[in-house]
Amino acid sequence: MTIIFLLIGLSLLVALTFLAAFLWAVRSGQYDDAYTPSVRMLFDDEAPTAPAAPVRRR
Amino acid sequence: MAPAQRRPELCGPTPLCPPVPVLLESPATDLACAHCGDACPAEPLRLAELPFCCAGCRTVYELLSASQLCTYYALGEQPGLKIKAVELPGRFDYLASEAVQAQLLSFRSAERGRLTLHVPQMHCTSCIWLLEHLPRLHAGVVEARVQFLRKEITITYLLADISLPEVVQLLASVGYEPQITLAELGAQPHRASHTLYYQLGLAAFAFGNVMLLALPEYFSFVEELQAGFGRFFGYLSLALALPVLLYSARGFFRSAGQGLRQRHINLDFPISLGLASLFSVSTFEVLTGRGPGYFDSFTGLVFFMLIGKWVQQRTYDALRFDRDYTAYFPVAVTRLTPAGEQSISVQELAVGHRIRVRHQEVIPADAVLLRGAGQIDYSFVSGESTPVARAAGDLVYAGGRQLGGALELEVVRGVSQGYLTQLWNNPAFTKDAAGPTLETYANHAGRYFVALTLLLAAGTLAYWGPRDQATMWRAFTSVLVIACPCALSLATPFALGAALRVLGRHKLYLKNAAVVETLARTDTLVFDKTGTLTDPTQSAVQYHGRPLLLVEKQLIATAAAQSTHPLSQRLARELATEALPLATCQEYPGRGLHATAASGQALRLGSAVFVGTPAGPPAQPADRLSLRASERLPLLSARVPVPGNLLLLSAQTATSPALQSATTTGRPASAGGPVLAPETSVYVALDGEPAGHFTFCNVYRPALPAVLAALGKRYRLAVLSGDTDAERLRLRALLGPAAELRFGQSPADKLAYVAAERALGHTVVMVGDGLNDAGALRAADAGIALTDTLTNFSPACDAILEAGELGRLATFLGFSRACLRAVLATFALSLCYNAVGLTLAVQGHFTPIASAILMPLSSLSVMVMATLLVRWAARHYHL
Numbered sequence A: 001m002t003i004i005f006l007l008i009g010l011s012l013l014v015a016l017t018f019l020a021a022f023l024w025a026v027r028s029g030q031y032d033d034a035y036t037p038s039v040r041m042l043f044d045d046e047a048p049t050a051p052a053a054p055v056r057r058r
Numbered sequence B: 001m002a003p004a005q006r007r008p009e010l011c012g013p014t015p016l017c018p019p020v021p022v023l024l025e026s027p028a029t030d031l032a033c034a035h036c037g038d039a040c041p042a043e044p045l046r047l048a049e050l051p052f053c054c055a056g057c058r059t060v061y062e063l064l065s066a067s068q069l070c071t072y073y074a075l076g077e078q079p080g081l082k083i084k085a086v087e088l089p090g091r092f093d094y095l096a097s098e099a100v101q102a103q104l105l106s107f108r109s110a111e112r113g114r115l116t117l118h119v120p121q122m123h124c125t126s127c128i129w130l131l132e133h134l135p136r137l138h139a140g141v142v143e144a145r146v147q148f149l150r151k152e153i154t155i156t157y158l159l160a161d162i163s164l165p166e167v168v169q170l171l172a173s174v175g176y177e178p179q180i181t182l183a184e185l186g187a188q189p190h191r192a193s194h195t196l197y198y199q200l201g202l203a204a205f206a207f208g209n210v211m212l213l214a215l216p217e218y219f220s221f222v223e224e225l226q227a228g229f230g231r232f233f234g235y236l237s238l239a240l241a242l243p244v245l246l247y248s249a250r251g252f253f254r255s256a257g258q259g260l261r262q263r264h265i266n267l268d269f270p271i272s273l274g275l276a277s278l279f280s281v282s283t284f285e286v287l288t289g290r291g292p293g294y295f296d297s298f299t300g301l302v303f304f305m306l307i308g309k310w311v312q313q314r315t316y317d318a319l320r321f322d323r324d325y326t327a328y329f330p331v332a333v334t335r336l337t338p339a340g341e342q343s344i345s346v347q348e349l350a351v352g353h354r355i356r357v358r359h360q361e362v363i364p365a366d367a368v369l370l371r372g373a374g375q376i377d378y379s380f381v382s383g384e385s386t387p388v389a390r391a392a393g394d395l396v397y398a399g400g401r402q403l404g405g406a407l408e409l410e411v412v413r414g415v416s417q418g419y420l421t422q423l424w425n426n427p428a429f430t431k432d433a434a435g436p437t438l439e440t441y442a443n444h445a446g447r448y449f450v451a452l453t454l455l456l457a458a459g460t461l462a463y464w465g466p467r468d469q470a471t472m473w474r475a476f477t478s479v480l481v482i483a484c485p486c487a488l489s490l491a492t493p494f495a496l497g498a499a500l501r502v503l504g505r506h507k508l509y510l511k512n513a514a515v516v517e518t519l520a521r522t523d524t525l526v527f528d529k530t531g532t533l534t535d536p537t538q539s540a541v542q543y544h545g546r547p548l549l550l551v552e553k554q555l556i557a558t559a560a561a562q563s564t565h566p567l568s569q570r571l572a573r574e575l576a577t578e579a580l581p582l583a584t585c586q587e588y589p590g591r592g593l594h595a596t597a598a599s600g601q602a603l604r605l606g607s608a609v610f611v612g613t614p615a616g617p618p619a620q621p622a623d624r625l626s627l628r629a630s631e632r633l634p635l636l637s638a639r640v641p642v643p644g645n646l647l648l649l650s651a652q653t654a655t656s657p658a659l660q661s662a663t664t665t666g667r668p669a670s671a672g673g674p675v676l677a678p679e680t681s682v683y684v685a686l687d688g689e690p691a692g693h694f695t696f697c698n699v700y701r702p703a704l705p706a707v708l709a710a711l712g713k714r715y716r717l718a719v720l721s722g723d724t725d726a727e728r729l730r731l732r733a734l735l736g737p738a739a740e741l742r743f744g745q746s747p748a749d750k751l752a753y754v755a756a757e758r759a760l761g762h763t764v765v766m767v768g769d770g771l772n773d774a775g776a777l778r779a780a781d782a783g784i785a786l787t788d789t790l791t792n793f794s795p796a797c798d799a800i801l802e803a804g805e806l807g808r809l810a811t812f813l814g815f816s817r818a819c820l821r822a823v824l825a826t827f828a829l830s831l832c833y834n835a836v837g838l839t840l841a842v843q844g845h846f847t848p849i850a851s852a853i854l855m856p857l858s859s860l861s862v863m864v865m866a867t868l869l870v871r872w873a874a875r876h877y878h879l
Helices: A003-027 A036-040 B055-066 B071-075 B098-104 B125-132 B164-173 B182-186 B195-218 B220-248 B250-261 B268-287 B295-313 B419-425 B441-464 B469-482 B486-505 B514-521 B550-562 B566-575 B621-632 B657-664 B704-712 B725-735 B747-759 B771-779 B803-842 B848-876
Strands: B045-047 B050-052 B105-108 B112-118 B141-147 B152-158 B332-337 B340-345 B354-357 B367-371 B374-377 B388-390 B407-411 B508-510 B524-528 B534-545 B582-588 B592-597 B602-606 B676-686 B689-700 B716-720 B740-742 B764-768 B782-787 B799-802
Touching: A003 B195, A003 B220, A036 B125, A036 B141, B045 B055, B050 B055, B055 B164, B071 B125, B098 B105, B098 B340, B112 B164, B125 B141, B152 B164, B195 B220, B195 B295, B195 B848, B220 B250, B220 B268, B220 B295, B250 B268, B268 B295, B268 B441, B268 B469, B268 B486, B295 B486, B295 B848, B441 B469, B441 B486, B441 B803, B469 B803, B486 B508, B486 B514, B486 B803, B486 B848, B514 B782, B514 B803, B524 B747, B524 B771, B534 B566, B550 B566, B550 B582, B550 B592, B550 B602, B550 B676, B566 B676, B566 B689, B704 B716, B704 B725, B704 B803, B716 B725, B716 B747, B725 B740, B747 B764, B747 B771, B764 B771, B771 B782, B782 B803, B799 B803, B803 B848
Parallel strands: B524 B716, B524 B764, B716 B740, B764 B782, B782 B799
Antiparallel strands: B045 B050, B105 B112, B112 B152, B141 B152, B332 B340, B332 B354, B354 B407, B367 B407, B374 B388, B508 B799, B534 B689, B582 B592, B592 B602, B602 B676, B676 B689
């Protein structure tokens, strides 16, 4: 059962990697603006078009 | 998590108020402008079959379509912003100055510069898209990144290809003129605090791993495992929990310590007590080999409570609740030197400098008027609704906005020494800066909690002491552990945090969750008049006289558009037609203007005397009265020598007693049609023949009668106005007989009134909009600042309400009361958990496994219940 020591050590190592990744993400400002990127990723680079027809006012 | 409260709705300009019925014969068509979505005039401007309401909108459209940026119009519903009519060349010249650039640019190398600008106009997906595609409009812009929640744009540009004034001009040309003020120049771009994220991450990491290590403890079949590894797991858990105690939980201990120093027990005190005893008991157990301790509960508690803190902390970065006059003052000013005009930063301005202030510019310092007709709008600083006329030789106070022609002034006092800024620096205005510790329900409950816990702990000692030493210690520490009011501390942030987001969706932005509680407890509402009860963006234009032909209307609109006088501008906007070629057009400052159309038709537009209108048509009493008033006071840029008191400057208000008598003779206040405030008129003569006149009236916000009636039932109401008491009867009818009405109030008077009400034990909410209300907003328990998109400025306050939503104030207050009830209900639930825990604890049965079940169960159920109750309340109030 001494293998448990090794396994726990490894699992802690993995968890620490995730913690480090999280700290890096915070540090690099990824949590500063949680909204704009969610909109930005939806923009297409399609060919721009003009609005088709005059819009009726509601 | 996308903060739902700031999600830009599908845009399309929602007019702040329904348009006021206008008695002109050219009804607006139902065609929407292809750029801004406003109604087009009968003869819309056209470009490629698309209708436009004005030349400004068409220009922006042309610019965007030329750069293949029409996706802008496809993303949102009519995202375009109307371009302001008046644009002065060289408006941004001051940005070329080295001193200003040094303050604005965050990065600068030999070839590129970077800066962050505040663009309050951005409101939807299209805005983000267009602003991030700036490089397509100008090759000199390398990159543009938007921070939507803060409404900021960071632009990197090539110094060789584009200058800073050109960058700002580019933004302005598509309708997104950045806001650059004195405050922006002084402050560094704010950096978000990451501490809470670090603490939360660490706590989550420790919680997860300690729970894993503690798991064998809870199942008997792994006893064998536990026997062999128990000590190892215990030490490992201790090692994992230590950083949580030292770093993640630091905030609770610090807050409790601060409270103690102020001889005040807040909710963080029992929390710290609980955490400390939890940690020390667990450490003792592990080190002496008695058991695994409560480390999983400990890390879990810290983790859940940090989530509560995080929910509470997420407020509105974009809105600044702590603005002072510097945010309103301009950055640069045109100085007149013997060498010519020079754009300098306001901070460099010194006594004796000669400056030029143009139309729509704010006067930066107290100064003597040397040349030009001063027509100064002090509505923002003093609350007066009508511009004040000033002649050469008069003293002009800082903070007013010049309307009309350019002025030449000589500065007599430095920027920070001005009359208004002095007032601002008055200790009375800053006395609340430190602020008394907020007496929230949670803190109140916390105090009783501590007393009860200590009593119980002592009782446990006394009971078990003579019977069983071992059980005595276990029971004693268990009581202290269970006393940690974790669930209690979660109720408030989750309930009020949810309330904050609901209110934010409806455009009432609160500074923090505690404001919800203050709103719920309030019993007195104090309103400002100008800009708060009246709508500064609307003035009803009515035409009285013989019907005008289309050509004549075009002539009037075209001629009026030539003048910078506010009434002319308003008229031009109202008539908004195709421009007519003019043969001549001359303005006579202070009197009116004279124009001749290419067809030879002559127009005189202005005061009654200038136009040559005899005694008015005796059609209606209202007409006659306003006419008489206008004769007495020439309308356009009247030069009236006025005494130096800011609050006695009202020169052009002509009250129409007809309206007041209409109220007193029984017309209900809530009757349809716009509620009109005092009015001013502009006369028209065509070919020497008097044709009629246009009247302009201030308009009370349309929803006002209903909301005031609803509020009057529950709250004590008061109106403090910097204006004259011309409106007394009208307001009395709106607010009811019990309301307090005070007129001619200086900012200090307002502050004193609010402070006096508070001293009497009332909880006061102040609703205001201008700098003149700032003192009262600060002094009140909660200050709500109203903003129109027009002013884009709000003084320091606790909450910002978009002006169009004023009509729902009663609903908002009712909702906050419901939220407070939700908090109390959740308190009751969490106290039930504590009671169960304490029952176990005093008997000595509070084991690690009981703790491991009770703790997350109580935390999670409190979070869920708080959120659900607030949601339910929101549905009940249709929010």
